[in-house]
Amino acid sequence: MEALPQTLLFGILRSGLYALSALGLAISLGVIGVVNFAHGEFVMLGAYLGFWLYVVLSGPLGLGPEVSPLVIVLGIPLSAIVLFALGRGIFRFTLRPLLGRRELDQMLLTFGLAILVQNLAVIVLSPQALDANLGWRFELLPVGPVSVTYARLAAFAVSMALVVGVYALLARSQLGKQMRAVAQNRLGAQVVGINVDRVYEIAFGLSLALAGAAGVMYVFQTQVSPFLGLATILKAFSIVVLAGLGNLFGVLWASLLLGIAEQLVSQYVPGGAALRDGLFFLIIFAVLVVRPGGLRRAHG
C-alpha cells in the first residue's frame, strides 16, 4: 500500500486542472444553459497561446527554458483576455440568436464550432504535436514520501487559485450574484431588473477565459496539438454532470472525487490504466441512473 499516499496526492493535484476546465463549462451550462461542445477546443487555443508565449520568451528573448513561471504569470492573463473577447464575440454572433430555440440547435452549433475550430487549427497550425521543453516541468520537489514535479504542483496551485477566485466572484460580487440569479431563474432575474443579455455575454466570455487559462496549464502537462480538445471535453462534461446542472460550487467536489477515483482505479484495479476511461464512464453512468440530477441538488 505504499503507493496509496502518492495515489491520493496525485489524484488531488490532478483534480485542480480538471476543476478549472470543468468550471468554465459549468458556467456556460449553468448560467446560460448552453451545452458548449467546443469548450475543449478553447482549452486547446489557450494551450497554443501559452506555447507561443514560451517560444517567444525562451527563443527570441533569449530567456531560456527557465521561463516556466513567466509563462504562467503572463500566459494566463494573456490567454484569459484573448479568450474572453473571443467568447463575447462568439456569443454575440452565434449563440445569442439561438437562445430561444431548442437545445438541440445549440448543441449542434457548438458542435459545429468544435469541428470548425479544431480543423482550422490543423490547417493553420499544423497537426504536429508540440512539446514545450520547459525545464521546470521536470524538476522534482519532495513532498513527504513522494516527489512531484514543480509543474504538477504549479498546475494545481494556480488552477485552485483561479477556481477559488471565480467562486469568490460568484459569491460576493455584483456580477456574480447576477449570474447566479440568472442561473436560477431567468424570468425572475429580468423582473428584478438584471440585464440578462449582458450577463449571458459576460458569462460566456468568462467560460472561455477559464478554458484558456486551463489550456495554458496544459502546456506543462502534455503535448500541445489541435486534438487536445477531444481529450479534455469528455472529462469536463462528466464532472459537470456529476456536480449537477447549474451547480457551480459542486464542480470542485466533483473534480476532487473524480480525480481521486481515477487514480485509485488506475492504481488498484487490475488492468486499470487501460480500463480507466471506460470505468470512469461507468461510474458516471451509474451515478446518473441513481441520481438523475447529479450528486447535489442545484442551488444558487
Place this chain on the structure above:
Amino acid sequence: MRRELAAWAAFLVLVAALPLSGIGSDRYLMLLANVMLMFMALALSWDVVARTGQLSLAHGAFFGLGAYTVALGHKYAALHPLLGLPLAALAGALVALALGIVTLRLRGIYFAIATLAFAEVLRTVALQLPDLTGGPVGISMPPLFDGDRVASYYLAIAIFVAALALSLGVRHSRAHYAVTAIRANETVAAVMGVNVVRTKVLTFTASAVVATLAGAFYMPFITHTDPHDAFDISRSVAALVFPIFGGLYTTAGPVLGTVVLRAFEEYLRVTPPWKEGYQVVYGAVIVIAVLFIPRGVLGLVQRYAPRAGALLGRRPRGSVPGTPSGPRS
C-alpha cells in the same frame, strides 16, 4: 399520407434502378451509394429518438454492436451475414431495452452523457476482451456477396426500407402524438394519458435496432473493423448531423441531409483547394445551417417551394418545434 407513401415508393424505385443506369459497373460510385444508404438508415433511426426530445449519442455504439455481432456470429457459428442480420437486430433490441429502461428518468444533457458513457463502455469491452473479439487487432470476415457491390446495394436498400418504415410508421400512427407530446413536456403528456414509459422505451429500442442493422450491414461490406473504427464517435455524430441539417422530426429530412452532406463531404475531399480543408468547411456549414436554416434544408424547401414541401409530409398545424432551451423557468 397516401401521397407521401406513393412518393416514397417512387423514390425507392428510382433508387433500385440506379445500378441499371450504368453506375452499376463503377465500383467507386457503387461504394458511395452503398455507404450512402447505410448512413440514411442510421440518420433516420436517430431522428426517431429525437422526436421524443432526446439527444442520443449511442447510435454509433449500436452501429458497432451490429458490426461485431455479425462478425462474431461468423467467427463462432459460421453464420452467413444474412443470418447475422436478425441476430444483430436481436442483440440491439435487448441492449437497447436495457439501456432505455435504465435511462428513463434522464433528460437533455444527462441523457446525452449517459448514452455517450454507454458507447465508451461498449468500446472498452470490445477492446479488452481480445480472446472473444480479437481486441485491438479487430475482426475480419469474408466480403458480403463476394464483393459484389450491386448485390450488397440491394441489401442496403432493404435496411433503408426498414428505417423508412420505422420513420413513416411513427409519423403516421398514434405514436406521433405521443412522441410529440413527450417532446413538448413529459409531465403534461403523462397527465394527458400518454404512456410515457412505453413510448420512450419502444421508440428507443426500435430506433436502436435499425442503427444496429446498419452496422450489421457495414461489417461484411468492409470486411474488417476494430473497436476504434466500429465504435467511432464520428458515427454518432453523423447520425445526428444529417437529420439536423436536413430537417428534424421528418422522414425526408434525414434522407436529404445525408445525401447533401455526404455528397458534399466527398466532393470536398477530392476537390482542390478544399482537399485538405473539407472538414473545416463541414464545420462551417453546420454552424451556418443552424444559425440561418434552423428547420433544415427541408424547412427551406417548405418555405420557398411549398407545393414540393406538401409532398414531404407536412407538419401538423401548431406543431411544437422542440423543447425550450436551457434549465430556466
Place this chain on the structure above:
Amino acid sequence: MRRITALLVAAGLVAGACGGGTGPSAQATSAAPTTAAKPIKLGAILPLTGPSAATGQDMKDGYELAREQINAAGGVKGAPVEVVYEDDKNDPATAVGSFEKLVNSEKVEVLMGGLASTITAALIEPAKKAQVPMAWTGAAATTVEKGFEGQDWFFHYHPWEYQNAESGLAFLKSTPYKKFAIAHEDGLFGKGGADLNKAALPQQGQEVVATEAFKTGSTDFTALLNRLKASGAEAFLVVPFAGDMIPMLTQMREIGWQPKLIYASPPSFPPNFGQSPVAEGVAGLTLWTTDIPAEASKKFVADFQKKYSKPPVSYWSALAYTNLVTVADALKKSGTGNKAAWIKAMEETNYASPIGPTLKFAPSQTIKHQGFTRLVSFQWQGGKQQIVFPAELATAKLK
C-alpha cells in the same frame, strides 16, 4: 420530394464522379519537364487529415521530392510521373472508396502509400479482387500479412511487426539485463508489439516480470509506473505513441523510478524530443533516423531540407521516397501496362535507399515480396540519436 431527393442523389454521385475525374489531374502538381509523352499515373492512399495527418503529410513530402527528382531526370523513359493522392481520413470505408477510385476511375499503374494496419486490412478484399500492382509502405500487423498470402503483385516495404520485434529482441539480447517490465498502448500497435516481446524474451533467457496496458493520450501514467517499479524490473520496454513519451518519462522521475534501460518504440518520437532533459539515455527502435551513416540518407536529408526548409518529420518520408523511386525504376524496365514484367522488374530491385540498407525484395514469413526487414536501435546521448545496434551500423556504444 423524391424528385428533389433523387435529383440530389444523382447530383451527389455526379459531383463525386466529377470530383474524382477532374480533381486529381488538376492537382497532380507541376514540375514536369515539357514532354509530349503521356504522363504515367500512380496512386497513393495516405491519411492527409485526421490524427495521423502529420505523418501522412510527411509521406506526401517524400513522394513529391522523389517525383520532382525523377521527372527532372527525364521521368520514366521520357514520360513524366504523376501521383494521384487520396486522403483516406484514417477511415476504412473512405480508404476502400479511395482504392476503387484510383484503381477503377483513375486506372493507376501501381498503387502506393499506406500507413495504418487497420486501414490496410480493409483493403485486402478489394485488392484481391482487383489484382492491381501494389507497392505498399504501411501496415505491420501479422494479420494483414496473412491476408496478402499468395498475392504476388503485393510488394511490402515496412517491416512486419514480428520483424520489428526480432530487431528489438536482438538488441535486447545484446544487453546484460534480465528482468523486463513492459508498458504498451492498448491498441493494435501496442498490444502487438508487447505480445511478441512477452513471448520471445523468455526464449532468450530474459524474464518479463510485469506488463501494463494504457490508453494512449491519457497523460497520466503514475499508477501503472508505480506497479512496474514495484516489480523490480531492471529494464523498461514501452510501446506508446509519440504523445505519451514525455509525460511517461517525467512521471517516472516523479515516482523515483530509474530503470537501467528504457527502450521505447513509438512509431515516431515527438519533435525535438532529443532536446528534452528526460530524453537522455532513452533507447529506441526505428526504421531510420536523420543521422544514419549512409550516403543516400545524407543526400535525402539535404535535398529534403532544401526543398521544404525543414528536416523530415519521421522515417515515413524516407520510406515514401524509396517507394516511388523503386516503383518508377521498375516501370522504366517493364514499361506500362505490363503487370508481369513490372513484378519481375520489382523483384530485381537493388536500391541503395535513404533508409540505409540496400532494398531488395525477398520472402517473409507469409508473403513473397518483403522489402525492409530490420530496424535499428539507437540511444539519445547528449541530445543526439546514436545508433547502438546492430554493431555494423553503430555510431556509439550503449550507455
